[in-house]
Amino acid sequence: MSFLVRENPAKHRFEILVDDALAAFTAYIPRGEVLVFTHTEVEQRFRDMGVGSALIRGTLDQIRERGVRVVPQCPFMAAFIDRHPEYADLVLAVA
Template identity: 40%
Template sequence: MQLDIRHNETEQRYEAYQDGQLVGHLAYEDLGNAALLTHTEIDPQSGGKGYGSQLVAGALEGLRQQGKSVVPQCPFVASFIQKHPEYLELVHPNQRGQLSMEERESR
């Protein structure tokens, strides 16, 4: 089921809604030209439905549209980017090598 992903600039987070109900969020810190992605949380009752991946993908697309790079501090976001290399270009250049190294070690 497709989620509605919304950017809540005031709270510095991307929010996932299913049928008008908040089911999760991805928090970030605005660093100017980059966003530090700090935490992803999905309502436990909504777990196992792929909502976390939809939320991260929606947030990354939103940040891409804003022209921001990302620093994935959240392990879920880092893992998502490793599995979806089309988003690696969004990762701040100083962090890309670290993600690539982690990917090789996990194989």
């Protein structure tokens, strides 16, 4: 199985393709140099295969390369970052 994480700026989301099929996406609202992530959805047939985690990891790696920050309002992304503290520096603290 091959994974590809790519941004779809027209839809304001990052997507993961599994063998060229859309398997999941994580949606965001752009706020300048910050992306507010609001929702992650994994297609039913790709659940429990690690696709969601691969999507979030690939998304955060691309965000790190771009030098922007995230606000993880999406519970799935927030939980992933809690479990992977190496991404905590990407989170913009909201007071």
